[in-house]
Amino acid sequence: xxxxxxxxxxxxxxxxxxxxxxxxxxxxxDTAVQLREAGMGSGxxxxxxxxxxxxVGPRLAGTEADHRAVEWAKRKLEALSFDKVWLxxxxxPVWTRRHEAARIEAxxxxxxxxxxxxxxxxxxxxxxxxxxxFADLDAFRNAPLExxxxxxVFINQYTExxxxxxxxxxxxxxxxxxxxxxxxxxxxGVLIRSIGTDSHRFPHTGVSxxxxxxxxxxxxxxxxxxxLARIMSRxxxxxxxxxxxxGFREAGHSWNVIxxxxxxxxxxxxxxxxxxxxxxDLGTGAVDDGAGVAITAAAAHLIGELPxxxxxxxxxxxxxxxxxxxxxxxxxxxxxxxxxxxHIYASESDFxxxxxxxxxxxxxxxxxxxMPVLEVLGIEKGEAARSGGxxxxxxxxxxxxxxxxxxxxxxYFDYHHTADDTLDKIDPExxxxxxxxxxxxxWLAAELDNSSQGTSD
Amino acid sequence: xxxxxxxxxxxxxxxxxxxxxxxxxxxxxDTAVQLREAGMGSGxxxxxxxxxxxxVGPRLAGTEADHRAVEWAKRKLEALSFDKVWLxxxxxPVWTRRHEAARIEAxxxxxxxxxxxxxxxxxxxxxxxxxxxFADLDAFRNAPLExxxxxxVFINQYTExxxxxxxxxxxxxxxxxxxxxxxxxxxxGVLIRSIGTDSHRFPHTGVSxxxxxxxxxxxxxxxxxxxLARIMSRxxxxxxxxxxxxGFREAGHSWNVIxxxxxxxxxxxxxxxxxxxxxxDLGTGAVDDGAGVAITAAAAHLIGELPxxxxxxxxxxxxxxxxxxxxxxxxxxxxxxxxxxxHIYASESDFxxxxxxxxxxxxxxxxxxxMPVLEVLGIEKGEAARSGGxxxxxxxxxxxxxxxxxxxxxxYFDYHHTADDTLDKIDPExxxxxxxxxxxxxWLAAELDNSSQGTSD
Numbered sequence: 001x002x003x004x005x006x007x008x009x010x011x012x013x014x015x016x017x018x019x020x021x022x023x024x025x026x027x028x029x030d031t032a033v034q035l036r037e038a039g040m041g042s043g044x045x046x047x048x049x050x051x052x053x054x055x056v057g058p059r060l061a062g063t064e065a066d067h068r069a070v071e072w073a074k075r076k077l078e079a080l081s082f083d084k085v086w087l088x089x090x091x092x093p094v095w096t097r098r099h100e101a102a103r104i105e106a107x108x109x110x111x112x113x114x115x116x117x118x119x120x121x122x123x124x125x126x127x128x129x130x131x132x133x134f135a136d137l138d139a140f141r142n143a144p145l146e147x148x149x150x151x152x153v154f155i156n157q158y159t160e161x162x163x164x165x166x167x168x169x170x171x172x173x174x175x176x177x178x179x180x181x182x183x184x185x186x187x188x189g190v191l192i193r194s195i196g197t198d199s200h201r202f203p204h205t206g207v208s209x210x211x212x213x214x215x216x217x218x219x220x221x222x223x224x225x226x227x228l229a230r231i232m233s234r235x236x237x238x239x240x241x242x243x244x245x246x247g248f249r250e251a252g253h254s255w256n257v258i259x260x261x262x263x264x265x266x267x268x269x270x271x272x273x274x275x276x277x278x279x280x281d282l283g284t285g286a287v288d289d290g291a292g293v294a295i296t297a298a299a300a301h302l303i304g305e306l307p308x309x310x311x312x313x314x315x316x317x318x319x320x321x322x323x324x325x326x327x328x329x330x331x332x333x334x335x336x337x338x339x340x341x342x343h344i345y346a347s348e349s350d351f352x353x354x355x356x357x358x359x360x361x362x363x364x365x366x367x368x369x370x371m372p373v374l375e376v377l378g379i380e381k382g383e384a385a386r387s388g389g390x391x392x393x394x395x396x397x398x399x400x401x402x403x404x405x406x407x408x409x410x411x412y413f414d415y416h417h418t419a420d421d422t423l424d425k426i427d428p429e430x431x432x433x434x435x436x437x438x439x440x441x442x443w444l445a446a447e448l449d450n451s452s453q454g455t456s457d
Numbered sequence: 458x459x460x461x462x463x464x465x466x467x468x469x470x471x472x473x474x475x476x477x478x479x480x481x482x483x484x485x486x487d488t489a490v491q492l493r494e495a496g497m498g499s500g501x502x503x504x505x506x507x508x509x510x511x512x513v514g515p516r517l518a519g520t521e522a523d524h525r526a527v528e529w530a531k532r533k534l535e536a537l538s539f540d541k542v543w544l545x546x547x548x549x550p551v552w553t554r555r556h557e558a559a560r561i562e563a564x565x566x567x568x569x570x571x572x573x574x575x576x577x578x579x580x581x582x583x584x585x586x587x588x589x590x591f592a593d594l595d596a597f598r599n600a601p602l603e604x605x606x607x608x609x610v611f612i613n614q615y616t617e618x619x620x621x622x623x624x625x626x627x628x629x630x631x632x633x634x635x636x637x638x639x640x641x642x643x644x645x646g647v648l649i650r651s652i653g654t655d656s657h658r659f660p661h662t663g664v665s666x667x668x669x670x671x672x673x674x675x676x677x678x679x680x681x682x683x684x685l686a687r688i689m690s691r692x693x694x695x696x697x698x699x700x701x702x703x704g705f706r707e708a709g710h711s712w713n714v715i716x717x718x719x720x721x722x723x724x725x726x727x728x729x730x731x732x733x734x735x736x737x738d739l740g741t742g743a744v745d746d747g748a749g750v751a752i753t754a755a756a757a758h759l760i761g762e763l764p765x766x767x768x769x770x771x772x773x774x775x776x777x778x779x780x781x782x783x784x785x786x787x788x789x790x791x792x793x794x795x796x797x798x799x800h801i802y803a804s805e806s807d808f809x810x811x812x813x814x815x816x817x818x819x820x821x822x823x824x825x826x827x828m829p830v831l832e833v834l835g836i837e838k839g840e841a842a843r844s845g846g847x848x849x850x851x852x853x854x855x856x857x858x859x860x861x862x863x864x865x866x867x868x869y870f871d872y873h874h875t876a877d878d879t880l881d882k883i884d885p886e887x888x889x890x891x892x893x894x895x896x897x898x899x900w901l902a903a904e905l906d907n908s909s910q911g912t913s914d
Contacts, residue, residue, distance in 0.1 A: 054687045057567035065566070109522070110514035110741070113876065200657055201740070201876045223879035227741070230511045230880075283658070284567070284684070419570065420658045422680035423687075 028447050031306065032373040032440045038302045039436025040377075046428045048076060048294035049353075053284040053423045061278035061321030062094035062252025069277055070255050073318055077259040077297065081304025082316070084262070087255035088335055090320045092327040094252035095119055097281065099245040102191070102218060106239045108231060114191065114218040115282065116246045117175055118207035118324055121189075121214035128241040129188050133232045137174045141181060149186035152240055153178070154220075156229050161197040165351065165409045168416075171195050172206070179208045179217040189216035189242055193225035195413070202418035205280055207324055216244045254278065254320035256328045259297075261304045261314040263446060269312035271446040272346040272400075273300065273438065276322030276391055283421030287412060291426055291434075292349035293318055299438035303446075310446035312344055319391040322350070329391035333398060343400045345445050348389025349438065352416075353426040354408035356437040360385035361403040366441075369448055373440045377433050382406065403445065405437050485904050488763065489830040489897045495759045496893025497834075502751035503885045505533060506810075509750060510741040510880045518735035518778030519551035519709025526734055527712045530775055534716040534754065538761025539773070541719070544712035545792055547777045549784040551709030552576055554738065556702040559648070559675060563696045565688060571648065571675040572739065573703045574632060575664035575781055578646075578671040585698040586645050590689045594631045598638060606643035609697055610635070611677075613686050618654040622808065622866045625873075628652050629663070636665045636674040646673035646699055650682035655871035662737050663874045664781055673701045711735065711777035713785045716754075718761045718771040720903060726769040728903045729803040729857075730757065730895065733779030733848055740878030744869060748883055748891075749806035750775055756895035760903075767903035769801055776848040779807070786848035790855060800857045802902050805846025806895065809872075810883040811865035813894040817842035818860040823898070826905055830897045834890055839863065860902065862894050 052072060059069040070087065077085045095118055102112040105128055129152050134140040136157040140148075157174045160167030175195050182190045194204035203219040220228065231238055257277060263269060275292025279285020300316045320328035333340070359374055361367050362384035371381050387393070388402030396402050415421045509529060516526040527544065534542045552575055559569040562585055586609050591597040593614040597605075614631045617624030632652050639647045651661035660676040677685065688695055714734060720726060732749025736742020757773045777785035790797070816831055818824050819841035828838050844850070845859030853859050872878040 050687070054684060055565050057565060057684070108512050108514060199881045201659070201879060202657075223877070223881050226881060227511060227514070227879070230507070418658075420680070422658060422684070424656045424680050424683060 028369060028444060029373065032370070032444055035302055035439040035443055036373055036377065036436045039299065039439045040432050042298060042302060042432060042435055044301060045294035045298035045431045045435045048297055049286060049290040049426060049431070050423060051076065052290045052293060053286045057284045058281050059277070059279050059285060060096065060281040061254050061324060061327070062092065063096070066254050066278055070257055070320070073257045073277055073293070077257065077316070080297065080301040082259040082261060082300070085259045087257055088332070089253055089255050090328050090331040091251065091253045092321050092324065093248050094250055095247065095324060096249050097246045099243065100218065101243045103241045104231070104238065105241050107236045112224045112228070113201050113203055113221045114224070115203040115205045116244050117179070117205060117217045117219060119210045119214060120179070120208060120217040120244065120246050122246050123189065123216045123242050123244045126241050126243040127188060128239055131191070131238050131240045133229065137178060140178065143185070145185050148182065151187060152189050152191060152242070153182045153187045154191045154228055156193045156225055158193065159195050159197050159413060161410060161413070163357070163408050163410050164406070165412065167197070168195060168413050175206050176209050179215050180211055183215050187215065190218070192217070192219050194219040194221055196222065196416060196418065198414035199223060200420065202420050204417040205282060206417045210325070216242055218242065218244060254328070256320050256332055257318040259300065259316045261300060261309055263312040264309040265311040267313050268342050269344050270315045270342060271312060271344050271442055272315045272317055272395070273348070273442050274317035274319060274391060275349050276328065277318040278321050278323055280323055280417050282417070282419040283415070284423065285421060286423045287352040287415050287421050287425050288417065289322070289350045291353035291431065295349045295431065295434040295438055298435045299442055302435070302439045303443045310443055312446040314442055314446050322391055326391060326394065329394045333394040340395065340398050340400055343395065345403055346388050346392045346395045346400045347403050347405070348392045349405070349434065350389045350391065351407045351409050352412040353431050353434065354410065354412060355430045355433050356405045357408050358382040358406040359437070359441065360406060362401070365448060366403065366444055369444050370441050374437055377437055379437060403441065405434070405441060407434070485826060485901060486830065489827070489901055492759055492896040492900055493830055493834065493893045496756065496896045497889050499755060499759060499889060499892055501758060502755035502888045502892045505751035505754055506743060506747040506883060506888070507880060508533065509747050510743045514741045515738050516734070516736050516742060517553065517738040518711050518781060518784070519549065520553070523711050523735055527714055527777070530714045530734055530750070534714065534773070537754065537758040539716040539718060539757070542716045544714055545789070546710055546712050547785050547788040548708065548710045549778050549781065550705050551707055552704065552781060553706050554703045556700065557675065558700045560698045561688070561695065562698050564693045569681045569685070570658050570660055570678045571681070572660040572662045573701050574636070574662060574674045574676060576667045576671060577636070577665060577674040577701065577703050579703050580646065580673045580699050580701045583698050583700040584645060585696055588648070588695050588697045590686065594635060597635065600642070602642050605639065608644060609646050609648060609699070610639045610644045611648045611685055613650045613682055615650065616652050616654050616870060618867060618870070620814070620865050620867050621863070622869065624654070625652060625870050632663050633666050636672050637668055640672050644672065647675070649674070649676050651676040651678055653679065653870045653873060653875065656680060657877065659875035659877050661874040662739060667782070673699055675699065675701060711785070713777050713789055714775040716757070716773045718757060718766055720769040721766040722768040724770050725799050726801050727772045727799060728769060728801050728899055729772045729774055729852070730805070730899050731774035731776060731848060732806050733785065734775040735778050735780055737780055737874050739874070739876040740872070741880065742878060743880045744809040744872050744878050744882055745874065746779070746807045748810035748888065752806045752888065752891040752895055755892045756899055759892070759896045760900045767900055769903040771899055771903050779848050783848060783851065786851045790851040797852065797855050797857055800852065802860055803845050803849045803852045803857045804860050804862070805849050806862070806891065807846045807848065808864045808866050809869040810888050810891065811867065811869060812887045812890045813862045814865050815839040815863040816898065817863060822905060823860065823901055826901050827898050831894055834894055836894060860898060862891070862898060864891070
């Protein structure tokens, strides 16, 4: 039933198009199927993510390891089917961690597993103080100053496990806002329950908000947050010591690594796809975002292996320093400000290696061309995309059209921003499904839009 | 079918017994059912393991935390239904870790997650050397000296996931033997794949063999072992630096914590059940062995709540310093050498908090009395027990009879000896099933054996 109705929709779209477009679309369909099958049969994405996470490993933006990652990626892309590979330099401050330790001193002495949030302040030696707990950010927001002043604050807000990442969208506010709020209220530092969905002894890092003279701000692993909450529920006063040594070490730099397939008809027009090359320092950045690098690079390469280029260009951007605040994405938009109207679409893969389950676009022509090819991959027809991925936000804000291949993120926040983000968390078969979907949609976007641009809105 | 045949077997056993025994057995059956239901309805074991892991946390034998654990346990047992609670002092050397770090220096610089094995040596500052890898202990055993001399050795032997723990039984030899063997062959140190079944970034500690001037010996987490193996498979020479500061800090002591229900007929005879109170330093010792402490203490307490004591005594022993080599168990046997023939049975719960799936005993009377009560808990009839648990080995070697309630250990070696051994890994419902089974079998063992001792072999 579903197959028949999809085929009917496609036929209907084809009938509504002018005749030359219809012929192009039929040929596009065949090529898209060919790309899908190539994607499902390709080990390239695995090879890329295996190589990047093994031969580079953790690659905090601006560090020596990040610079090795840039070299690695440039060399890898040059060996693939792109017409051109180049670097665009980006600059930013580099925040790093040197030492982090936390301990319950009373009533029940024991170590706590913590990691500093990006842009956290240091403790300047060890600080010991009483801690006051809150169930969530709102409860903390409503707390009177005198409860908080001179104390550590513990915020035990949970992150809901969801396929879409909506749970993270809610709870990540704690990471962004609690440090600033705690400073306003006169606290000595902040401990938050990790913004994550696992129950393992891994604290999850991630940026907080950059500020002058920030408070020390750390995440506790979920079992440590549970432990602190249990002790708190006994009603005793709790004293914690924190020793956090972190900070800005120098003005840093990195590069956006860019590769392009030049379009055969309108090479100045381009479909931008990408991922971010940097990772947090704790894990090897496999699901965040080695997977996205691998998926989009492999998809673009497969398109580059076709006998002819698509009508428009395809540009692969491996953004630098996404993690500490979209530095590469912002600088891409500045550097290409005068050419943004030539970006037909932009989309990023930055949600792990789970399978794609839905395709979102506001373009009915692209949707109707893609869905008959995507549905055998288990992908549903979606709606207009609300986001194209974090590095796409600055482009979207300047009016660039987006699409999105939505992945199942049920497990993503188990590993996200932890030491446990390693290669073994990626299923090679799911990676192939992603490559297949990205190859299909990227190719159709670069091929069809040249002719259907006028009918797409 | 199964229920009927079990009932028939029980009837058969009852018919074969002399009449007074038969009456006792019928009443024993009713009491056992009552204990089972009490166990399934009791939150006491959860309360104990929650309290111990929260209010004490990690409790490496001989440390201040361990002494707090002893105080905690004594106080807790005194508040339960025991007739007597006492401590027996034990002495042993205390090995502790102070600092541990490992790093791949070349060809792909990155940190490795490691933890020192118990009784490991220190590196005396940082050592950097080439590493040579072996698939397993046998391959290493067969390696010529010149391959090993002056290098670090990496042994990548896997631990098979099994319900029974047989996989661990195989692979743990690597932990015991690799350091001594590496020293014989002139290596600088040993890195082993963790003896565990998870794929998280937690190295598993555990004792190696105590030796004079031991080599530094560490476990890598599974993802780190995979990483090292992948780099090795590329054929490049690999250089690693190790900085391990560990060692014996002082002559230490602790206590076996003992509680007893005095038997109403032959109080000098006793059924010994127990667990170990100490834990490794990395986690809070929830599955190893807070669970066992909770299960056996709760089971004994429920028996103590009955209107009358069983015929023989029940002795609960919470052994000290199991982890570093059964120190408490050995000293118990020495201290009670002249009374061991009065130990009717001994058995320990030290295999996590998974459900009991089989009951092993060589006593047909105990088996036939217990099975009709246990089977609704999903417990199968087993055979003669081969082991009563690690702390029972010294008793078994001196001829004490053992039984065993075998738990499902499928997940146990995911957490065993890691920082991730925390309370959230325990399912309160499975804990209740354990308490029910232990209450039933312990009570029957102390009640029936007085009359059936003669017919039991």
